[in-house]
Amino acid sequence: MKTCLVVDDSKVIRKVARHILETLQFEVREAGDGREALDSCLASAPDVILLDWNMPVMSGMDFLRALKDSGLSQKPKVVFCTTENGMAYIRAAIEAGADEYVMKPFDRETLESKLQIVGVA
Amino acid sequence: MMHARPAPPASAGAMNLIASLLEQRTGQQIAANRTWRIETALKPVLRELQLDTLDQLATRLVTDQKADIAEKVVDALLNQETSFFRDNGVLDMAVSALTAFQAENPQRRLRVWSAGCSTGQEPLSLAILAHEHDIKGGGMLPEIVATDISPAALDRARAGLYSQFEIQRGLPIRRMIDWFDGEGNEWTAKADLVRRVRFRKHNLVSDPPPPGKFDIVLCRNVLLYFSLALRRQVFETLAAALRPGGLLVLGAGETVIGQTDAFAPSDRYRGFYQRLDRNAAPQAPAEPTHRLPKATGIL
Ligand SMILES: C[S@@+](CC[C@H](N)C(=O)[O-])C[C@H]1O[C@@H](n2cnc3c(N)ncnc32)[C@H](O)[C@@H]1O
Numbered sequence: 001m002k003t004c005l006v007v008d009d010s011k012v013i014r015k016v017a018r019h020i021l022e023t024l025q026f027e028v029r030e031a032g033d034g035r036e037a038l039d040s041c042l043a044s045a046p047d048v049i050l051l052d053w054n055m056p057v058m059s060g061m062d063f064l065r066a067l068k069d070s071g072l073s074q075k076p077k078v079v080f081c082t083t084e085n086g087m088a089y090i091r092a093a094i095e096a097g098a099d100e101y102v103m104k105p106f107d108r109e110t111l112e113s114k115l116q117i118v119g120v121a
Numbered sequence: 122m123m124h125a126r127p128a129p130p131a132s133a134g135a136m137n138l139i140a141s142l143l144e145q146r147t148g149q150q151i152a153a154n155r156t157w158r159i160e161t162a163l164k165p166v167l168r169e170l171q172l173d174t175l176d177q178l179a180t181r182l183v184t185d186q187k188a189d190i191a192e193k194v195v196d197a198l199l200n201q202e203t204s205f206f207r208d209n210g211v212l213d214m215a216v217s218a219l220t221a222f223q224a225e226n227p228q229r230r231l232r233v234w235s236a237g238c239s240t241g242q243e244p245l246s247l248a249i250l251a252h253e254h255d256i257k258g259g260g261m262l263p264e265i266v267a268t269d270i271s272p273a274a275l276d277r278a279r280a281g282l283y284s285q286f287e288i289q290r291g292l293p294i295r296r297m298i299d300w301f302d303g304e305g306n307e308w309t310a311k312a313d314l315v316r317r318v319r320f321r322k323h324n325l326v327s328d329p330p331p332p333g334k335f336d337i338v339l340c341r342n343v344l345l346y347f348s349l350a351l352r353r354q355v356f357e358t359l360a361a362a363l364r365p366g367g368l369l370v371l372g373a374g375e376t377v378i379g380q381t382d383a384f385a386p387s388d389r390y391r392g393f394y395q396r397l398d399r400n401a402a403p404q405a406p407a408e409p410t411h412r413l414p415k416a417t418g419i420l
Contacts, residue, residue: 085304087303102289103285
């Protein structure tokens, strides 16, 4: 079973994502901000991270940079998942090292197709 | 005549009339257990025409000979579900075949027909792959002809307009960055991508194939609800459009087996069908061999 870490400060979004991911046979972990997410990755790296942009404590972008510098041997795939739906944000996320980008709101098929694209579903 | 009472369920007569309109125009049949689709799909048309019930709509179809009402009804009933890079492995294999064709004869420009292309995601995906794989037979990118019966779908395809929902389905983000512009709920394929595809209106049931021979024809998720007789006829049309040795690509779970002798399963490309070089093969289907169901008077 593949593991997905859902990083979002909204409990509701985490719950929706968890539900979809569980129907796709993922084991789901949650983190409410970038700092928690980094701790979780260092404890045990997930296969894929669903990452929000705007979070308190450590933003999605800061988390990406920190993850890059963390020296994790197995780098998880990162799917940015945000309401920032402009090309400038998307480019910035990809340049910072995200593998894919999902614009909110999304549905099951969309998320599944993105997870397939990064090779975890 | 209807008065201001709650709408009764549509009569079987109205349902039959609407279903047979769809079948006459497009070949698509609606199974008896799926007639609920008619009610759901036609709600916007009823609203637009300010009608309350399907019976009223049926009456309008019979009494008002304006073609555009029938066209609206047919368009609303067509299933136009599609996505970018749908069944991605299949498109990758189509591109491998193009690469192999190019190696066999580097001087020839390759030709692909996307039949039943809906809002254009399939041909645009192919155009992106052809670019990435540098398919350049005869020094040119393949000619991609994309056809559909629905004018509304073709208008959107030509404009390259997609919603946030559509743009995300199946399209890897790097390709989206390279080939699309937009934000929020409005995304547009770049002109440089759209011009690589020639969109044309075409009815698989009644029109001859586009001129010239193709190397690959994709007709995915179009013939599912055709009668067997009509499917046989369309396979002849598709065969006539392919050069001998050319490949037919159907949707997942669709097959030609037992329905035509124009094709045989390809050994090299699993799931594809190879156009056989039958002597008896009609060069071009001058006349459709199968008659559509008899018109009910409104068509
Ligand atoms: C479900 S979509 C499939 C789109 C695409 N080929 C794919 O697989 O994603 C089927 C398309 O076939 C078109 N279609 C249905 N009957 C047709 C006919 N008789 N001639 C041409 N196109 C037809 C519909 O308008 C619709 O856009």
